[in-house]
Amino acid sequence: xxxxxxxxxxxLQRTPKEKWKKEEFTELEYEPTPVKDxxxxxxxxxxxIIDLAYSAVLFDNEEIAEEVKYLDVRMDKxxxxxxxxxxxxxxxxxxxxxxxxxxxxxEAAETISNAAxxxxxxxxxxxxxxxxxxxxxxxxxxxxxxxKVSSSSKACNHKIGDLKVESETGMRLIAIRREDCWxxxxxxxxxxxxxxxxxxxxxxxxxxxxxxxxxxxxxxLD
Amino acid sequence: MKKKSVEDIFLEIKDKSELMVDxxxxxxxxxxxxxxxxxxxxxxxxxELYKNLQKQTVENVSKKKLGVTDALxxxxxxxxxxNIADAAQEIADVELRDVELHPxxxxxxxxxxxxxxxxxxxxxxxxxxxxxxxxxxxxxxGMMVIAMRHDKRWLYGPNKNTKIDPGDILFAKGPEDGxxxxxxxxxxxxxxx
Numbered sequence: 090x091x092x093x094x095x096x097x098x099x100x101l102q103r104t105p106k107e108k109w110k111k112e113e114f115t116e117l118e119y120e121p122t123p124v125k126d127x128x129x130x131x132x133x134x135x136x137x138i139i140d141l142a143y144s145a146v147l148f149d150n151e152e153i154a155e156e157v158k159y160l161d162v163r164m165d166k167x168x169x170x171x172x173x174x175x176x177x178x179x180x181x182x183x184x185x186x187x188x189x190x191x192x193x194x195x196e197a198a199e200t201i202s203n204a205a206x207x208x209x210x211x212x213x214x215x216x217x218x219x220x221x222x223x224x225x226x227x228x229x230x231x232x233x234x235x236x237k238v239s240s241s242s243k244a245c246n247h248k249i250g251d252l253k254v255e256s257e258t259g260m261r262l263i264a265i266r267r268e269d270c271w272x273x274x275x276x277x278x279x280x281x282x283x284x285x286x287x288x289x290x291x292x293x294x295x296x297x298x299x300x301x302x303x304x305x306x307x308x309x310l311d
Numbered sequence: 312m313k314k315k316s317v318e319d320i321f322l323e324i325k326d327k328s329e330l331m332v333d334x335x336x337x338x339x340x341x342x343x344x345x346x347x348x349x350x351x352x353x354x355x356x357x358x359e360l361y362k363n364l365q366k367q368t369v370e371n372v373s374k375k376k377l378g379v380t381d382a383l384x385x386x387x388x389x390x391x392x393x394n395i396a397d398a399a400q401e402i403a404d405v406e407l408r409d410v411e412l413h414p415x416x417x418x419x420x421x422x423x424x425x426x427x428x429x430x431x432x433x434x435x436x437x438x439x440x441x442x443x444x445x446x447x448x449x450x451x452x453g454m455m456v457i458a459m460r461h462d463k464r465w466l467y468g469p470n471k472n473t474k475i476d477p478g479d480i481l482f483a484k485g486p487e488d489g490x491x492x493x494x495x496x497x498x499x500x501x502x503x504x
Contacts, residue, residue, distance in 0.1 A: 124415055128419040187412070193402075204394040204395045208391045211384055224318070229322050255488070259447075
């Protein structure tokens, strides 16, 4: 139950406007959640947030940067919760030793999210950084791309898994921006809709195929 | 030898640090010390790259090839990559300790969105004897090979010229439907790429 409630991946979600920024400074409320669920989410965020941070910088995009900051704050809260849960679960020295390992992984996940926060902070300096950032990132083999779905594409209103988007093009979908909402780590049963912005990771070749398909120039992917 | 540009060094730090995170989590998932040790080795490589990048950035500034603001941006970006590499090392450190892993650790990694898989390539598989570039594994199945084992030798972050031999074990990550496809290809059940 609690897992369904908490999970933020694979579904449409609206980042609470401004409210989360206050959360950073208010006293954290303790909510009992299984350590397993907390750690899974922390691991998933730690992987997603790196890609989002580099995308924000590559596309010089404030909105993506905001999401990174939101996820970073959420990570702090998860790290706090997992410490509480672990401490309460320790009964013996052996328990404590094993749980220390879990907390070390959690701490590392949080370090990664802080690094992602540092990356997007490069965008918001008063001194305008200029085009050096996109220039550096453009040379990578595996690139980050942003594609807008055209209403003429056959992808509209179909599930990612049915379209075999990831397995046919090799492009990994990181997030979808739909109006003012986000879907992180879209799943195989997530629908693609007209006007969605997809953030994907992959090669130039995969990007060309995928963007033709999403722009309606290609009927099917194969 | 041609000197690597600041941009090239940064991209290497970025690639290596991301590979390290993948390897670190999979070392825990498979309770595999060899992978964890590789993360340690890679951390030394990243440290070296970072030092190089710092030196070269400063040199470029003194030669007036790079502005101060741009130089700081590059350094801060690289620092973030270095921090990610350090975090990966912390994760791998949990595997290398002489404490048995908590069962929850494996369970939560297995529930993650990103599928990690380990497959052995059999003799009759279409993958055997081909390079990763020839079979276009990443673009055909969506699965990215992050490490390979050939007999007792390990290879981390293989590229398109890497050849797959029968008996090799591939460690790959990607979407769920890609995993099935890869397993079928490696086991020789499917010959269709």
